[in-house]
Amino acid sequence: MTDKTADASTLSPTDVLAPHDTTGPSIPIWLTSDTNPVSGIDTLDDAAKRWLETTRFTSAAKKQAFLPGEGGTIAGVAFGLGNGAVGDPSGPSELLIGQLAASLPPGLYHLGRETPHAALAAIAWGLGAYKFRRYKTGASDTQPARLKIPERLDYQAIVDQVSSVWKGRDLINTPASDLAPEDLEAAAARLARDHGASLETTVGNDLLAKGFRMIHAVGRASPRAPRLIDLRWQKPGGSATAPTLTLVGKGITFDTGGLDIKPASAMLLMKKDMGGAAAALTLAELIITSGLDVRLRLLIAAAENSIAGDAFRPGDILLSHAGKTVEVGNTDAEGRLVLADALSLADEESPDTVLVFATLTGAARVALGPDLPAVFTNDDAFATALTSEAAAVGDPLWRMPLWPGYERHLDSEVADMNNVYEAPFAGAITAALFLKRFVKNARRFAHFDLYGWRPAARPLGPKGGEPQTARAIFSVISKEFTS
Secondary structure, eight states, rough: OGGGGGOOOOOGGGGGOOTTOOOOOEEEEEEEOOOOGGGGTTTEEEEEHHHHTTTOOOOOOOOOOEEOOGGGEEEEEEEOOTTTTTSSSSSHHHGGGGHHHHOOEEEEEEESSTTTTHHHHHHHHHTOOOOOOOOOSSSSOOEEEEEEETTTHHHHHHHHEEEEEEEHHHOOOOOOTOOOOHHHHHHHHHHHHHHHHHEEEEEEEEHTTTOHHHHHHHHHHHHSOOEEEEEEEOOTTTOOOOEEEEEEEEEEEEETTTTTTTOHHHTGGGGGGGGHHHHHHHHHHHHHTOOOSSSEEEEEEEEEOSSSSSOHHHHHHHHHSSOOOOSOOOOOHHHHHHHHHHHHHTTTTTSSSSEEOOOOOOOHHHHHHOOOOEEEEEEEEHHHHHHHHHTTOOOOOOOOOOEEEEEEEEEEESSEEEOOOOSSSSSSHHHHHHHTTTTOOEEEEEEEEEEEEEEEETTTTSSEEEEESSHHHHHHHHHTTTT
8 A cells, every 4th residue: 555545535425414403504505497497486585586587597407506695605506407307317307416516615505495306416415525535635625515414314324325335436446556456355344344244255375275266367467366255244133034135246456458468548447447346345335234134245356467477368278166167268358257256156055136246348338338337137127127216316227138149159169168259249248148157046147337437527426436336226126125
C-alpha cells in the first residue's frame, strides 16, 4: 500500500443524508413536472412563482433554479422532472435528483412536497453525492449538501444501500498499486467481521492442493498471490431451509492480458477488471444489512494476470476443479478460467441460485454499450423480473441468449474445451456458455457481463467505478425472498 492511503476522504453517506428529525432550518426543493408545473405548487407563494416565470424556468428534466431569500439567502430550489419517467439511465425522474447532490451549495435541504418515489429520490441523492478523494491531498474545500429524509421512509435502509454502492465504487476506483488480491480478501474480511459471517481463503500453492489449478495458473506470474475467497452468512435465527444463494465474482485486480498482451489503450482501465467482485460484494452487503432470510455464500476468484517467466501460455492445457481440461486459446480470456474453478466449487452444494458477476467480454460492450450489462440465465421468469425491476430502479440490464447452437465454438482438438472461439462472433454468448458448463446442479443460473464503469458523470454518480446490477438484483430478490 502507498502513503496515499493517509489522504482518504472521510465523507460517508450519513454526511449527505440526514434523518428526518435533524434540527436547524432546511431549504425546500420543489419538484415540478409536465403534469405538476410550478403553478400547481400550493405552498409556493405568488412572488416565488412570478420569479420562476420571469427567469423562464420550465419543468423540463434536469432544469433547476434558485429562489432568492432575504439577505441573499436561498429560499428554495425548483427542479424539473420532465414527463416523470425520464430517469437516468432509466426509471422515474426522481432519480435525476442525484444531480442536485453534486451541484447544490452546502446546506440542509428537504423535499418541498410529496413525491411517489421519495425513497428512490433519497437513494439517488446519496449516489449522486459520491466522490472518490483517496488520492486528493488536503481536505475537501466544501461541505456537502445534505438531504433530510422524510419521516415515513426507512432512513437506515437508505443509508445502507448507498453505503454498499459507495464501497463497491471505492474498490473499483482504487488502482492496482493499492488493490491486489489480498485487498479483496481484506474487503471480504471486513464484511464478515462486521456482520458475523465466516470466511475461508485458499492462497497461492494451496490452490493447487485443493484443485483450483486454473485460478493458480492465471495468478502465478504475479508476486501477489492468487486466492479463492469464500464467505458464508445466514441471518441470525434464520430458517434452516432458507433458500441457498451463491454469488461468484471475478476478481482480476489488474489484467495485462498475459502473454497475449493488451495494447496500452486497452490496459488503461484494467484496474476495473475486478468489477465483478465489487458488484458481488456490494450485493452481499445489501443482502446482509437488509437481513434477508437466505443462506448466502460469496465466492471471489482473485488474481492478477501478469507477465513473467512462469506466466501461463497460449496452448497450455489446464485441469479445472471440475475435472475437465481446458485448452488456453488466449491468455486474455482469463476471467472465465478463474470463474470456472469457483463455479464448480459452488455447484457441488447444488444451490438454489448461482449468480456470476464479471467484467468479462468486450463483445457485450459492443452489443449493449457501457450502461447496459448483459444477463444470461436459464430462468425466464427471473429474467423478466430482473429486466423490469432493473429499469425501475435505474440500474438497467438486458437479457442475451444462452444459445446452445454456439456450444460448438468451444470445441478443442486436444482438450475437453477451449476457453475462446477463434472467430470474432458471439463472444459474450460463447463466454457465458463456457461458464454454464461448470454449473450442472444449481436450479437457477445467471451470469452478468458488466462494464463496471461510468464513462462520464451522470445524475447517479460521477465518472468512475460502478458495481452495476447489484441494486437491481437486490430489488428483485428482496421481494422474492420476503414474499
